[in-house]
Amino acid sequence: MPYDPSNPLQDRITDIGPKYFREFFPPVIEKNFGKWVYHEILEPGVLVHVAESGDEIYTVRVGGARLMSVELLREMAEIADKYCGGYLRFTTRNNIEFLVSDKAKVKPLVDDLKSRKFDGGSYKFPVGGTGSGITNIVHTQGWAHCHTPAIDASGVVKAVMDSLFDEFGSMRMPAPVRVSLACCLNMCGAVHCSDIAILGIHRKPPMIDGEWIDKLCELPLAIAACPTAAIKPAKTASGLKALEVNAERCMFCGNCYTMCAAMPLADEVGSGIAILVGGKLSNRISKPKFSKVVIPFIPNEPPRWPSTVDAVKKIVDVYAKDARKYERLGDWAERIGWERFFEKTEIPFTHHLIDDYRFAYTTWRQSTQFKF
Ligand code: HEM
Numbered sequence: 401m402p403y404d405p406s407n408p409l410q411d412r413i414t415d416i417g418p419k420y421f422r423e424f425f426p427p428v429i430e431k432n433f434g435k436w437v438y439h440e441i442l443e444p445g446v447l448v449h450v451a452e453s454g455d456e457i458y459t460v461r462v463g464g465a466r467l468m469s470v471e472l473l474r475e476m477a478e479i480a481d482k483y484c485g486g487y488l489r490f491t492t493r494n495n496i497e498f499l500v501s502d503k504a505k506v507k508p509l510v511d512d513l514k515s516r517k518f519d520g521g522s523y524k525f526p527v528g529g530t531g532s533g534i535t536n537i538v539h540t541q542g543w544a545h546c547h548t549p550a551i552d553a554s555g556v557v558k559a560v561m562d563s564l565f566d567e568f569g570s571m572r573m574p575a576p577v578r579v580s581l582a583c584c585l586n587m588c589g590a591v592h593c594s595d596i597a598i599l600g601i602h603r604k605p606p607m608i609d610g611e612w613i614d615k616l617c618e619l620p621l622a623i624a625a626c627p628t629a630a631i632k633p634a635k636t637a638s639g640l641k642a643l644e645v646n647a648e649r650c651m652f653c654g655n656c657y658t659m660c661a662a663m664p665l666a667d668e669v670g671s672g673i674a675i676l677v678g679g680k681l682s683n684r685i686s687k688p689k690f691s692k693v694v695i696p697f698i699p700n701e702p703p704r705w706p707s708t709v710d711a712v713k714k715i716v717d718v719y720a721k722d723a724r725k726y727e728r729l730g731d732w733a734e735r736i737g738w739e740r741f742f743e744k745t746e747i748p749f750t751h752h753l754i755d756d757y758r759f760a761y762t763t764w765r766q767s768t769q770f771k772f
Pocket residue numbers: 539540541545587588589
């Protein structure tokens with residue numbers, strides 16, 4: 401039955417969950433599920449997995465912009481029909497993987513993917529993202545869809561990926577480098593645990609719309625939203641219930657705006673980018689790590705964010721040259737010492753980088769061990 405707005409509950413289907421994933425398995429995957437023996441990276445972007453039965457499946461990984469049109473999805477579906485029996489998948493970093501069981505089709509598929517471009521000249525399906533290179537940037541909504549961003553997501557990611565593009569299609573880093581972006585410090589995604597993270601921040605306290613705040617907001621929620629207790633109840637001159645922000649205590653997190661629409665704080669020159677480095681998720685050799693702030697502020701420079709692009713590139717280049725094999729960026733920085741990291745990357749160390757939130761003490765140096 402078509403949806404009837406006058407009777408919304410009629411024929412309503414609910415709580416059916418996602419489709420069972422095995423319905424979409426290529427036959428080779430279904431047959432050898434749980435029985436894989438080894439895999440190899442044949443070239444950047446191309447993997448082969450070999451099963452106990454001797455069966456092989458070839459995977460061709462290509463970059464995805466994440467925000468994509470139905471036309472582009474249809475084009476992927478056509479490619480999958482032509483080479484892969486109609487099967488494809490998306491990775492946890494929003495790359496696309498074409499799964500080929502017929503070895504003879506791998507090279508034609510790779511050549512075909514590399515030949516497809518948008519009218520502007522960008523590759524539609526750049527092959528890569530495997531091994532110790534730089535794969536896709538996990539990112540967020542930015543100015544495309546969210547109301548709390550300090551920066552854009554898609555725009556910054558495109559500019560940074562353009563500058564790191566050669567590393568997507570090669571594997572010459574000491575270890576994989578995960579770059580991620582979040583447009584505010586809600587950190588939707590992976591910025592707090594990435595080798596290099598691009599994070600949108602504000603530098604001005606919220607404005608208060610005294611006329612609307614008590615009508616739009618549950619005031620205690622906004623007060624409780626503040627991590628530094630900078631917000632307290634107040635009255636406007638005309639006697640309306642409102643809130644007051646102690647600007648000296650505010651560090652511009654924007655959490656109160658998330659709770660209360662009458663407390664906006666985004667600002668054209670105030671908002672911009674902070675860079676964090678050294679995080680990781682895996683347990684390989686060292687434990688997972690949080691990323692740390694190393695550049696407190698870079699202005700928003702749409703549409704190409706040149707200062708941000710340069711900063712990321714510089715960190716990547718110094719790491720690639722100096723780190724040992726298998727060393728993630730955080731492993732390297734911790735081995736050489738953060739004072740050496742700042743020296744080698746020529747990033748100025750400022751007071752902004754010294755932790756001052758609650759139990760910040762443990763991040764200071766309780767040792768005489770350091771390098772001049
Ligand atoms: C109450 C809290 C949240 C709400 C209401 C919310 C809402 C949304 C909405 C509406 C979208 C779709 C945006 C679009 O269509 O463009 C979205 C996407 C997304 N959200 Fe959330 N979100 C919340 C919390 C979070 C948190 C805590 C995280 C991360 C830890 C997160 C990560 C993401 C990501 C990564 C996407 C993009 C997914 C994609 O495009 O594939 N969200 N969220």
